[in-house]
Amino acid sequence: MSARYTVDDFDYSLPPELIAQHPARDRAGSRLLHVDGDRLTDLRFTDLPSALAAGDLLVFNDTRVINARLRGRKPTGGNVELFIERIDGPDTAVVQVRSSHPPRVGTTIQLAAGAAAIVESRNDRLYAVRFEGTGALDAWLEQHGELPLPPYITHAPDASDASRYQTVYARDPGAVAAPTAGLHFDASMFDALQRIGVERAFVTLHVGSGTFAPVTARDIDGHRMHAERYSIPQPTVDAIAATRARRGRVVAVGTTSLRALEASAATGSLRAGSAETSLFVTPGYRFRVVDRLLTNFHMPKSTLLMLVAAFGGLHAMRSAYTHAIRERYRFMSYGDAMLLERDVGSGPST
Secondary structure (H helix, E strand, C coil): CHHHCEHHHHCCCCCHHHECCCCCCCHHHCEEEEEECCEEEEEEHHHHHHHCCCCCEEEEECEEECCCEEEEECCCCCEEEEEEEEECCCCEEEEEEEECCCCCCCCEEECHHHCEEEEEEEECCEEEEEEECCCCHHHHHHHHCECCCCCCCCCCCCHHHHHHCCCCCCCEEEECCCCHHHHHCCHHHHHHHHHCCCEEEEEEECCCHHHHCCCCCCEHHHCCCCCEEEEECHHHHHHHHHHHHCCCCEEEECHHHHHHHHHHCCCCCCCCEEEEECCCCCCCCCCCCCCEEEEECCCCCCHHHHHHHHHHCHHHHHHHHHHHHHCCCCECCCCCEEEEECCHHHCCCC
16 A cells, blocks of 8 residues: 555655754653544643543553663774664674774774674674673673764763653663653653553563664655564563453554554464564554554654554644644654554554
């Protein structure tokens, strides 16, 4: 169904001043736009409980952002920047490299505190490296790496970002970008949701840097998504089944939670386990699990905007984004949120 769409169908004019450079003072202090087809309702994020009902289930992505940006030097003395795409072993990772000259296989890149990264292979823009002298890699990155803020946030990361660019429930290190819809939740919001009988469950999807990759193919069917590792625990599968049985709604908190759930159920029923997904959700996709989506506002021509257009309908998204710009909503990772009802044409959940 997506063959009729080009990347220009997902373009809009975003005033640069609406790209949020810092989070709201309080996590739940953002605005919330409720989108139900052509009906748009301006809310505060603290109004979220009133838009949900007892028996609904919120599904969160509990990945934790790692300090994925590293500074180093080549044997020639040249500066190198490594950006971890994903950790794939106790001392190995796939990285992007920024350098005046690409390092050759076998090159040893000197890092902080006497550590090193040895280039073992290259596949297009990605390099496989093995770390030496780091000890436990997660702990070393926490001390010597830099937080990888998105490219549209222009300030260097500071102590505030170290806290606010993580969800309060982040648990499993591995992401290089935050699941940003979850940044709005705090303890008081969880308490309010629990009081009205809204339940929660968790998946893990380690967000890769490819989430920021532009769509370069004019026909969106020509775009290939980056692969991301996800895991769905059995208690989450059981919670979704129980939600279905009581006729509650499954609400994905963020596009990453949605991709994990829909990828797992793509060939049948939802099942527990771990896998990689390169699922590219575009208009015409038939959703099997998710009934409602909580998400932030996304960049023009991005795969994330294509996903929300598939979920809520392209016409509804165009209207919602036009409204959000007119009403001066804040966009992107540190911006405001949208609660999106699934378009009736995108298929019933099973």
